[in-house]
Amino acid sequence: MIRIIMNGCNGKMGQVISQIVRDDGETEIVAGIDIVDCRDNGYPVFTDITKCDVEADVIIDFSSAKAVDTLLDYCEEKKIPAVVCTTGLSAEQTARIGELSGKIPVLRSANMSLGVNVLLKLLQDAAKVLAPAGFDMEIVEKHHKHKVDAPSGTALVMADSLNEALGNEYTYTYDRSQVRQERDPREIGISAVRGGNIVGEHEVIFAGVDEVIEFKHTAYSKAIFGNGAVQAAKFLAGKPAGFYNMSDVIASQC
Ligand SMILES: NC(=O)C1=CN([C@@H]2O[C@H](COP(=O)(O)OP(=O)(O)OC[C@H]3O[C@@H](n4cnc5c(N)ncnc54)[C@H](O)[C@@H]3O)[C@@H](O)[C@H]2O)C=CC1
Ligand SMILES: O=C(O)C1=N[C@H](C(=O)O)C[C@H](O)C1
Numbered sequence: 001m002i003r004i005i006m007n008g009c010n011g012k013m014g015q016v017i018s019q020i021v022r023d024d025g026e027t028e029i030v031a032g033i034d035i036v037d038c039r040d041n042g043y044p045v046f047t048d049i050t051k052c053d054v055e056a057d058v059i060i061d062f063s064s065a066k067a068v069d070t071l072l073d074y075c076e077e078k079k080i081p082a083v084v085c086t087t088g089l090s091a092e093q094t095a096r097i098g099e100l101s102g103k104i105p106v107l108r109s110a111n112m113s114l115g116v117n118v119l120l121k122l123l124q125d126a127a128k129v130l131a132p133a134g135f136d137m138e139i140v141e142k143h144h145k146h147k148v149d150a151p152s153g154t155a156l157v158m159a160d161s162l163n164e165a166l167g168n169e170y171t172y173t174y175d176r177s178q179v180r181q182e183r184d185p186r187e188i189g190i191s192a193v194r195g196g197n198i199v200g201e202h203e204v205i206f207a208g209v210d211e212v213i214e215f216k217h218t219a220y221s222k223a224i225f226g227n228g229a230v231q232a233a234k235f236l237a238g239k240p241a242g243f244y245n246m247s248d249v250i251a252s253q254c
Helices: 012-022 065-078 091-100 114-130 153-165 223-236 246-253
Strands: 002-007 027-033 058-061 082-084 105-108 136-143 171-173 187-194 200-207 212-219 242-244
Touching: 002 012, 002 223, 012 027, 012 223, 027 223, 058 065, 058 223, 065 082, 065 091, 082 223, 091 105, 105 223, 105 246, 114 153, 114 200, 114 212, 114 223, 114 246, 136 153, 153 187, 153 200, 223 242, 223 246
Parallel strands: 002 027, 002 058, 058 082, 082 105, 105 242, 136 187, 171 187
Antiparallel strands: 136 200, 200 212
């Protein structure tokens, strides 16, 4: 059995993962962390991560960017592998994760679904052909009204994938309301829509002269992220220190 600590256990994703693990014969949640202790999960819940003294093989984090500094301190102190799924992290937090991966295994991914991670590769192939041919690139993401970060972590990773494939020469434009000029050919536009209970949609538009290509991923349930996170936890437990992402998990299953 792989023993998991669930950070953010009483949130939407924490509850999805609690159910997946209940139905899984290879993993168990041995403790949860959440500032809100509102339900009986069948495992102990700590409202302060520093008070959690339960031994575990890996921690899965779906909490809040504000919670991530303390999470990383805890993982470093306890030498516990971390699957970091929370989005909206600062540049400093991202750098800290990079440093920490020299000491412990850390897997970070803004999107744990198989589909998005396959799409990231397809986008790079498309960008290498279409951008030099003059196609403009725009990303539109849509999420539920409760989401606090914008643009989504996935939209940013998609932009970074496009940019990386093109030699990192592009800048990102989030808002055109204050400018009165044509778009720069070396920009990637990123727009965020929030409303209702949309689970998550990401559309990447390559707009050329007289032709448009659109790549779209639609999440129909949060289970796709939860299943990916549990697979990532199984992958990460027992690995040497290093920085991993979902493409490592997918490659290990092929
Ligand atoms: N990487 C991925 O595939 C996905 C990432 N996410 C990200 O995961 C995060 C959580 O998403 P949801 O579950 O939808 O949000 P949520 O708001 O439903 O749940 C977050 C939980 O974290 C708890 N929390 C807040 N501060 C905490 C702290 N200091 N320590 C422990 N727990 C704390 C909250 O009380 C809440 O129960 C967000 O950043 C979201 O963008 C969400 C879905 C997929
Ligand atoms: O907050 C969410 O719900 C999601 N967040 C992730 C992101 O910011 O990209 C992944 C997914 O789209 C759902």
